[in-house]
Amino acid sequence: MISLFIHKLGQLLFVVLATGLIAFAIFSYAGDPVDAMLGDAASEVERTELREQLGLNRPFYLRFGDFMGQAVQGNFGRSFRSNEEISTLLVERLPATLELVLVAAVMTLVLGVTLGLYTGSHRNGWSRFILSASLLGVSMPTFMLGLLGIFLFSVHLGWLPASGRPGTVDIGWWTTSLLTLDGWRGILMPTMTLAVFNLGLYVRLVRAEVLEIRTTDYIKFARARGLSEADISRHHVLPNALSPLINVAALNIGTMIAFSLITESVFQWPGLGLMFVNAIGFSGFPVMAAYFMLVALMFVMLNLIADILLVVVDPRLRRG
Amino acid sequence: MKNLLDNEILQDFLRTPSAILSFLVLLAIIFTSIFAPWLVNQNPFDPLQLDLLNSRLPPVWIDMGVAEFPLGTDEQGRDILAALFYGARLSLLVGLASVTFSFCLGVLLGLLAGYFRGWVDTVVTRLADLQMTIPGLLVAMMLAGVIKTQLPAAIQETVMIYVVILAIGFSDWPRYARVTRSATMVQAGEDYVLAAKVMGAPARTILWRHVLPNVLRANIVIATVGLGIAIMLEATLSFLGAGVPGTTPSLGTLIRIGTNYLFSGEWWTVVFPGLMLILTVFSINILGDWLRDALNPKMEHGHA
Numbered sequence: 001m002i003s004l005f006i007h008k009l010g011q012l013l014f015v016v017l018a019t020g021l022i023a024f025a026i027f028s029y030a031g032d033p034v035d036a037m038l039g040d041a042a043s044e045v046e047r048t049e050l051r052e053q054l055g056l057n058r059p060f061y062l063r064f065g066d067f068m069g070q071a072v073q074g075n076f077g078r079s080f081r082s083n084e085e086i087s088t089l090l091v092e093r094l095p096a097t098l099e100l101v102l103v104a105a106v107m108t109l110v111l112g113v114t115l116g117l118y119t120g121s122h123r124n125g126w127s128r129f130i131l132s133a134s135l136l137g138v139s140m141p142t143f144m145l146g147l148l149g150i151f152l153f154s155v156h157l158g159w160l161p162a163s164g165r166p167g168t169v170d171i172g173w174w175t176t177s178l179l180t181l182d183g184w185r186g187i188l189m190p191t192m193t194l195a196v197f198n199l200g201l202y203v204r205l206v207r208a209e210v211l212e213i214r215t216t217d218y219i220k221f222a223r224a225r226g227l228s229e230a231d232i233s234r235h236h237v238l239p240n241a242l243s244p245l246i247n248v249a250a251l252n253i254g255t256m257i258a259f260s261l262i263t264e265s266v267f268q269w270p271g272l273g274l275m276f277v278n279a280i281g282f283s284g285f286p287v288m289a290a291y292f293m294l295v296a297l298m299f300v301m302l303n304l305i306a307d308i309l310l311v312v313v314d315p316r317l318r319r320g
Numbered sequence: 321m322k323n324l325l326d327n328e329i330l331q332d333f334l335r336t337p338s339a340i341l342s343f344l345v346l347l348a349i350i351f352t353s354i355f356a357p358w359l360v361n362q363n364p365f366d367p368l369q370l371d372l373l374n375s376r377l378p379p380v381w382i383d384m385g386v387a388e389f390p391l392g393t394d395e396q397g398r399d400i401l402a403a404l405f406y407g408a409r410l411s412l413l414v415g416l417a418s419v420t421f422s423f424c425l426g427v428l429l430g431l432l433a434g435y436f437r438g439w440v441d442t443v444v445t446r447l448a449d450l451q452m453t454i455p456g457l458l459v460a461m462m463l464a465g466v467i468k469t470q471l472p473a474a475i476q477e478t479v480m481i482y483v484v485i486l487a488i489g490f491s492d493w494p495r496y497a498r499v500t501r502s503a504t505m506v507q508a509g510e511d512y513v514l515a516a517k518v519m520g521a522p523a524r525t526i527l528w529r530h531v532l533p534n535v536l537r538a539n540i541v542i543a544t545v546g547l548g549i550a551i552m553l554e555a556t557l558s559f560l561g562a563g564v565p566g567t568t569p570s571l572g573t574l575i576r577i578g579t580n581y582l583f584s585g586e587w588w589t590v591v592f593p594g595l596m597l598i599l600t601v602f603s604i605n606i607l608g609d610w611l612r613d614a615l616n617p618k619m620e621h622g623h624a
Contacts, residue, residue, distance in 0.1 A: 014446075015453050026466050135609060139602035141552045141572075143559045144594045147579060151587055162583075258455035265560055277560055280465035292462060296454050303453070 008307055012300050017068075019296040023289035024067045076290035081282050086290050089275060095174045096165055097271030100263065101256045103178075103187060104195040108256075109249060112199055116206020117241075120214070121233055130203065137200025142259055146193040146266035153189060160189050163268035194263045198252050205248050209241045243314045250306035254299035332614045339610040342603035349600055353409035360402035365568045370397045379588050392588040394574075395581060400588060403574055404596050410570040411600070414485055415551035421489030422550075423543055426496025431527050431535070433497065434504025444501070448494035456491035460553055463487035464562045477565045484563050488553050495542055503535040541615060544608035548601045555597055571597045 070076065076086035115134075119127045154162035167182025168175045177183030213219065214237065222232050261273025268274065272291055279287035333339055352359060362369050375397040377389055391400040433444035451459065464487040471479055507513060508531065516526050557563035558572030566573055571593045578589030 011449075015450060018450050019454070022462075026462065135605055136598075136602060139548060139552075139605045140598055141555050141559075141601070143556060144575065144597060147575065147582065147590055147594065151582055151590070155583060155585070155587075255455050255457075258458045261457075261461070262556055262560070276461075280461070280468075280560075280562055283469045288462070288465070292454075292458065295458060299453050299455070 004307070004311075008304055012304060015300045016293075016297060019293050020068050020071060021064070023293045024064050026285055026289055026292075071290075071293060077286045079279075079284055079287050081284055086286055089287070090272065090290060090294065091173060093270060093272045093275055095176065096269060097257065097260050097264070097273060099177060100187065100190055100194060100260055100269060100271060101253060103191040104198070104256055105249075105253050107191065107195045108199045108202055108252065112202030113206055113245070115203045117210060117233060117238065119203065120207040120210025121229065121237070131207070134200040134203040137196045138204070140196065142193060142197055142262045143266050145196055146189070146263060149189050149193055150266070161186050165270050190263050190267045190269050193266070194256055194260055197259065198256055202248070202252060206241065206245060209244055210237055213237050213240050243310055246306050246309050246313065247303075250302040254295075254302045257298055258295055329614050333610070336610055338606050342606035345599060346603045346607065349408055349596075349603070350412065352405045353412055356402070356405035356409055360399060360405060362399045362402045364398045364403040364406050367396075367567075378586075391592050392586075394577065394589045400592050403569060404571075404592060407569055407571040407574050407593060408596055408600060410481075410564060410568065411551050411554055411572070411597070414481065414488070414554045414564070414570065415547050417485045418489035418492075418550045418554070419543055419546050421485060422492040422546065423496055423539065425489070426493035427500045427532075427535070427539060429493070430497040430500025431504050431531060434501040435508050435523065435527055435531065441501070444497060448497050451491075451494050456549075457553065457556065459491040460487040460557060461560070461562055463490060464557055468562060477567055480563070480565050481568070484554060484557060487557070488550050491553070492546055492549065495546070496539055499538045499542060500535050503538050504531055507531045507534050537615060541608065541612045544604065544611055548604040548608065551597070551601055551604070 074087050076090070078084060079086055079089060082089075115130050119130050150162045153160045164186065165177055165183075166186040167180040167184075168177045169179045169183070170176075177187050219232060219236055222236050227235075258273075260269075260271060261276055263269065264271045264273035265277045272294070275287060276291040278284070279291070333343075357363065364370070375393055375395050377393045379390065379392045379400075382392075389399045389401065391404070393399055394403070429444045429448075433441040464484055467483045467487070468476065468480065471483075513526060513530060516530055521529075554563060554570060555572030555575070558570050559576045561576065564570040564573050566577060569577065574593040575590055575597075578586070578593065582590050
């Protein structure tokens with residue numbers, strides 16, 4: 001088990017280094033921030049000066065070493081546009097994204113497992129309806145769903161706010177929208193938008209898993225022993241479906257962190273994703289690089305947590 | 321044997337109404353996008369054919385709507401119906417091209433990794449694993465976003481579409497590579513490959529003639545699902561402004577432009593391209609779903 005953990009940790013380091021290299025390559029070779037900041041009209045002297053100031057004229061290895069060293073300490077430099085510390089920006093915007101993803105993830109997991117179990121063990125009209133709806137869900141681009149939601153609930157009915165993150169309360173450095181009614185009204189539509197695609201995916205995965213398990217011999221024997229269908233579902237299908245689902249859940253949450261950039265753009269939700277999309281617009285490479293590394297890191301961490309959870313849930317893995 | 325099998329799949333297709341329906345819808349969409357120039361009387365990509373006097377007209381069944389523009393016009397006087405046909409054409413093209421790209425790249429790397437093993441395998445598997453840890457959306461966004469800033473403004477409009485194809489195509493190759501690699505490993509152990517080796521056939525021939533046909537089947541399902549994902553990804557990139565430029569709008573670009581007018585109540589510039597997009601992807605996914613079940617020997621051909 002310890003060797004497994006070390007192996008996973010090694011993988012994590014590899015991913016961090018590799019994404020760091022990609023992030024840095026983008027950061028240093030793509031686009032000239034000097035052009036973006038000064039415009040075409042600036043003189044050569046001004047350009048050289050700014051370049052010097054930003055440290056853009058030193059050799060590659062020095063800058064990469066610097067970049068990684070600073071990144072490990074959570075320091076990603078300053079945004080070219082606002083000249084703010086990027087780490088400050090990240091900390092400011094992290095709560096908005098994490099809350100969005102958290103609420104959406106809870107929604108996805110609870111509904112996904114319930115509906116997946118149901119459709120996997122029933123073949124009736126409801127089951128067919130849920131499956132068709134889930135297929136529609138994975139066919140619906142996230143941004144389109146958000147726009148339709150805005151059109152219906154904000155423009156047409158006027159029930160929910162169309163953009164922004166209203167009603168937040170500060171708890172230390174963390175801002176939350178989960179404590180006020182306004183906050184919930186604001187977070188409802190973005191989370192639903194974010195959840196639908198993944199919910200569709202999750203229902204289908206849980207169902208496939210359940211169908212697979214139901215063809216195994218131990219289920220046949222359980223049925224032969226005269227156990228009720230409900231008992232079989234609860235004591236035989238669910239526990240066996242759990243371990244593959246943990247992996248998928250981790251993957252799912254990671255995907256939602258990335259997908260939140262779409263939702264955040266549609267609803268102008270002030271999180272990390274919106275920051276990233278805006279950065280693409282003005283060639284803000286340090287911001288893009290920082291976001292890229294952060295999301296990759298969260299993704300890998302989630303997988304690591306899933307692997308540890310798997311060992312906890314499945315005793316068979318403890319001996320390996 | 322192969323004919324019998326195909327027949328069985330055809331039989332299954334004819335027994336599945338949802339598959340037939342989505343196939344017909346898809347056929348209609350493909351038809352309208354190919355013959356768009358003859359079906360509508362405006363080329364929405366040609367600024368000379370747009371008349372600002374016709375701008376922001378509602379669909380024909382609403383007051384002020386005119387029969388010349390059945391689904392209304394946008395702020396540049398672009399016929400929404402024409403834009404739908406041309407936009408779907410672009411979306412389908414980009415989707416097909418990027419799926420072809422990831423298919424070829426993934427299958428090639430998977431074949432090499434599964435057949436030669438050793439360091440080739442290590443490199444390919446590592447790269448695939450690495451890329452799988454980063455969501456495809458992010459890979460495509462980064463690629464398209466970064467390359468876009470590198471292009472001179474003058475060629476951006478013509479080149480950007482290829483950038484989008486490459487970015488989306490590149491974001492999805494690991495899935496093909498993984499499946500192909502494990503299928504190749506199985507095939508490489510079979511007697512017929514051994515026989516070909518003994519006869520002195522070069523690796524190129526063995527892979528191309530003998531192994532490839534046997535690993536294609538698993539990839540077809542991935543490609544169908546991949547097409548839906550690619551079309552959605554293209555729309556998303558274009559919607560976020562990192563995709564196809566506004567002069568030759570794809571469905572996603574149309575929606576992005578349309579959102580500026582959503583709040584003033586001009587819903588038709590967003591809703592119609594959106595519905596077209598959803599209809600296209602939904603049909604592809606229904607077909608993909610059916611195909612997966614039909615090709616899966618484990619399932620007892622029921623579609624619960």
